[in-house]
Amino acid sequence: MSERQDFHPIRTDRPARDDALLTIADVLAESVLQAGAPEVVVGGAALDAAVRWVHVSDSAGVARLLDGGELLLSTGAGWPTAADELGDFALGLYQAGVAGIVVELGSGQTRIPDAVVEVCTERGLALIALHSEVKFVAVTEAVHRALIAAQTMALRERQHLHDLFTALSLRGAPADVVVAETARALGAPVVLENMAREVIAHETLRMPVAEALGELRWTDRIPVQARGVRWGTLLALPGPVHPAGRLTVLELGATALAFGCLADDGDSEWSLLAQRGLIDDLLGARFASPDDIVARLATSGFTFLGRHCHGIVARGAESAGQLAERAAQSGFAAVAALVGDDVVALLSVPASVALSDAVVVRIVGPDRTVFVGPPADDVLGLLASLRAAMALAAGDRSDAGPRVRRVEDRPLERFVASLRDDHRLLAHSERMLAPIVAYDRERRGDLLDVLSALVAHPGNRSAAAAASHLSRSVFYQRLTVIGELLEIDLDDGETLAALHLALLTRRSTAVG
Numbered sequence: 189m190s191e192r193q194d195f196h197p198i199r200t201d202r203p204a205r206d207d208a209l210l211t212i213a214d215v216l217a218e219s220v221l222q223a224g225a226p227e228v229v230v231g232g233a234a235l236d237a238a239v240r241w242v243h244v245s246d247s248a249g250v251a252r253l254l255d256g257g258e259l260l261l262s263t264g265a266g267w268p269t270a271a272d273e274l275g276d277f278a279l280g281l282y283q284a285g286v287a288g289i290v291v292e293l294g295s296g297q298t299r300i301p302d303a304v305v306e307v308c309t310e311r312g313l314a315l316i317a318l319h320s321e322v323k324f325v326a327v328t329e330a331v332h333r334a335l336i337a338a339q340t341m342a343l344r345e346r347q348h349l350h351d352l353f354t355a356l357s358l359r360g361a362p363a364d365v366v367v368a369e370t371a372r373a374l375g376a377p378v379v380l381e382n383m384a385r386e387v388i389a390h391e392t393l394r395m396p397v398a399e400a401l402g403e404l405r406w407t408d409r410i411p412v413q414a415r416g417v418r419w420g421t422l423l424a425l426p427g428p429v430h431p432a433g434r435l436t437v438l439e440l441g442a443t444a445l446a447f448g449c450l451a452d453d454g455d456s457e458w459s460l461l462a463q464r465g466l467i468d469d470l471l472g473a474r475f476a477s478p479d480d481i482v483a484r485l486a487t488s489g490f491t492f493l494g495r496h497c498h499g500i501v502a503r504g505a506e507s508a509g510q511l512a513e514r515a516a517q518s519g520f521a522a523v524a525a526l527v528g529d530d531v532v533a534l535l536s537v538p539a540s541v542a543l544s545d546a547v548v549v550r551i552v553g554p555d556r557t558v559f560v561g562p563p564a565d566d567v568l569g570l571l572a573s574l575r576a577a578m579a580l581a582a583g584d585r586s587d588a589g590p591r592v593r594r595v596e597d598r599p600l601e602r603f604v605a606s607l608r609d610d611h612r613l614l615a616h617s618e619r620m621l622a623p624i625v626a627y628d629r630e631r632r633g634d635l636l637d638v639l640s641a642l643v644a645h646p647g648n649r650s651a652a653a654a655a656s657h658l659s660r661s662v663f664y665q666r667l668t669v670i671g672e673l674l675e676i677d678l679d680d681g682e683t684l685a686a687l688h689l690a691l692l693t694r695r696s697t698a699v700g
Contacts, residue, residue: 208340209431210239210331212288212314215259222331224292224318225622229305234314237287240335242328246296248277256285258630259331261324263296271303278307288314295319345432349373363445363461367422370441374434376427380412380445380458382420387487388458389465399482400425412439414446416458419455456509463488463508464525467532470571471578478567485534487653490521492565495536498543499561499574501581502531502552515551522551530581534570545592559584560594579695617693620686623673636675636691638666642678643688 200298216226228235240257243250246266254260262279268274281289289308291300300317308315352373356366363380371378371391377400379390392400407423422442430437451456466484468474475481482492490497502511508531509526515522515535524533535551537543543560552558559581563575576595584593624635638656641663645652651661667678676683 194230202642207668209342210335211235212237212239212299212316215331216316217333218327218330220322220326221290221318223320224322226290227317227319228314229300229317230313230315232312234308234312237314238330239287241665243333244328245322248273251277251280254281254284257287258285261292261327262289263292263294264300265296267297267301271301274301275307277419278304278313279311282307282311282313287315288316290316290327290366292318292321292324307535308499329544334591341431342433345430346436349432349437350353357444357447360451361444362446363458364391364465365446366441366444366448367391368614370422370424370437373441374424374427374430376434377422377425378438378441379407379501380420380422381487382455382458383418384461385487386462387461387484388420388486391529395425396476398477398483401483408434408438410435410442412442412445412449414450417422417449418472419446419449420458432491460508460525463512463523465533466523467525467527467534470534470567471574473571481567485523488523489519490523490534490536492536492567492570494539495521495541496539496563496565497570498535498537498563499577500533500535500548500552500572501532501559503557503559503581504555507531508533511552514553518547518551520551529621530573533666534574549590551575555590557584557590558592560592562594562596570699579692582695597693613689613693614678616686617690620674620690621694622639624670627669627673635666635670639670639687640691642667643684643691646684648682 191313216228216235238257239259241259242261242351243254243258244261245253246262246264247253248266248268250260250262268277278289279640289304293299296401300315305315307313310605352369356369367378367380367389368391371393375393377390377392377395379392379400380388382388387401390397390400405427407425410422412420412422422438422445424434424438427434448457466481469484498636508526511531512522512524513526515533519538519541521536522533524531526532531552535543541547543563548558548560549556559574559577561577561580564570564573573595573687575585580593580595580598594695621636623634624639627633628635634656638652638658641647641652641655645655648661649667653660656663656666658666671678676687678684
């Protein structure tokens with residue numbers, strides 16, 4: 189989704205505060221000023237003001253000579269004496285955009301007048317008193333030298349960033365890589381949103397995702413746009429000052445993203461990237477807290493409140509995008525991605541709607557085999573539902589026609605899914621199957637497949653052989669090898685149940 193607009197950007201040559209090359213605090217740290225025994229009369233956030241030049245003057249009319257961003261050095265010798273005139277003088281300096289005022293106490297002023305202190309305090313204008321004499325020319329030289337050094341560093345950083353993002357653009361780096369590099373360059377969380385405010389990619393560094401997404405209203409924002417078309421917004425949370433300027437870094441990241449959209453003829457890849465990343469992170473349990481996944485799902489309209497949610501696997505579905513679109517048309521929310529040859533999806537369905545077979549077919553399309561996980565009402569339940577659906581799909585080797593299969597109709601598979609991470613279940617699976625796993629690995633055998641067919645068709649070895657695509661004689665030979673390796677009786681019902689449990693556990697673990 190993109191938006192075509194006519195853009196008329198307004199720019200200024202004066203750097204924003206976040207792009208400051210030098211601040212009042214930086215100037216105060218200079219040894220030449222420290223020699224003057226500085227006292228910060230008004231500080232705090234005012235010390236972060238950007239300094240772009242130094243101006244020396246004792247004149248009461250100095251405000252008209254300033255362009256903004258100057259650090260004013262003065263002895264106060266020519267300042268007014270009346271309180272109201274002093275207040276107007278200080279207000280005029282503030283309105284002229286002065287970065288801060290440094291007053292050398294002595295012959296001009298023995299103390300900073302109260303009226304000046306009051307205005308600076310009210311307006312948040314930095315005010316520093318020097319208790320010892322300093323050479324203003326030495327201060328000017330030191331500050332200008334620091335400014336030139338900072339500008340040189342900024343140029344080097346801009347060139348480095350330009351090379352970095354140009355290389356990303358030329359390589360066709362996906363959006364998530366560009367976002368990650370932007371975040372690392374800034375040292376702050378960065379998020380890419382499309383025009384629908386869906387989170388396409390994010391790099392929150394060490395901040396929890398839910399917390400970062402909840403604070404986006406306080407971010408720097410740069411549109412991702414080119415040739416009058418806007419595809420989204422690149423956002424960054426507050427972070428350290430960058431030598432090249434935070435907005436410069438964001439602009440370069442946004443430009444690389446825009447080049448990607450132009451090369452791909454739009455932002456269609458963005459949604460696929462976002463949804464595949466979400467499903468991969470959910471399946472891999474790559475989240476610090478379930479709230480992180482909840483926050484990311486919410487940007488796609490996927491919620492748990494008043495809904496029942498399912499993990500599903502659609503075999504042979506046309507595309508993940510079509511499945512998600514049909515789900516939306518039915519009033520559902522869906523996150524879908526192609527995993528292997530299947531479309532894996534998360535569905536959020538209103539609690540008042542039953543996810544019947546007919547509804548499932550309407551979403552995935554006709555002539556498809558669909559595997560549906562049990563309902564869930566939170567992230568961990570949804571993860572279990574999706575894993576169960578994928579395990580059911582992985583074990584389905586039937587050549588039967590299109591159908592809807594549900595984990596709820598397979599009680600043993602549901603049981604295994606609910607205890608998937610229980611170490612006792614895992615130990616049972618490894619203990620029972622270790623000999624044939626080793627046999628298959630060493631000889632590139634198919635004993636696990638044969639055993640899976642056997643437990644899927646108990647009491648009907650002809651059907652099991654057909655499911656294995658083996659002749660009955662070869663199938664029976666394989667069964668003999670399995671029996672000898674495991675030292676068990678494959679005609680014993682309890683033994684087959686234990687083997688079935690072990691196979692389901694192995695399959696479920698492999699899926700996760």
